[in-house]
Amino acid sequence: MAAKAFGVAPRTWRHHAQKQRGELPERPSRATGKPRRPHPAKLTDEEEQEVVDTLCSEEFVDVGVDEVFVTILDDGIYLCSPSTMHRILRDRGLNGQRRQGNPGVPRHLVLVAVFDDERIAIPS
Numbered sequence: 001m002a003a004k005a006f007g008v009a010p011r012t013w014r015h016h017a018q019k020q021r022g023e024l025p026e027r028p029s030r031a032t033g034k035p036r037r038p039h040p041a042k043l044t045d046e047e048e049q050e051v052v053d054t055l056c057s058e059e060f061v062d063v064g065v066d067e068v069f070v071t072i073l074d075d076g077i078y079l080c081s082p083s084t085m086h087r088i089l090r091d092r093g094l095n096g097q098r099r100q101g102n103p104g105v106p107r108h109l110v111l112v113a114v115f116d117d118e119r120i121a122i123p124s
Helices: 002-006 010-021 045-055 065-074 082-091
Strands: 109-115 118-123
Touching (some): 045 065, 065 082
């Protein structure tokens, strides 16, 4: 019924659900039929942990990934590309609000209007 409601083929819906639950086996390479090899430039687990530690450090916890990338690059440190940082955070479930103890934006404050340097919260 859900597949019909969204206009998707039932097999596609089922495949997507299995993929989300991790029930699909690892697909072999089409060219060789052997298991896929990791990319040679893939970061090691230690390097990925260093990226997470940097992004979640006290200095950068309130800063976006692109700004962190530029800041540490100015200091002469290159960990990985911003897209890789985003992927690492997404894989670890850290891609939302990374501020410690911040519950996020209150639901009743959706829109903030600025008039003459005064902020007025408009409830939804």
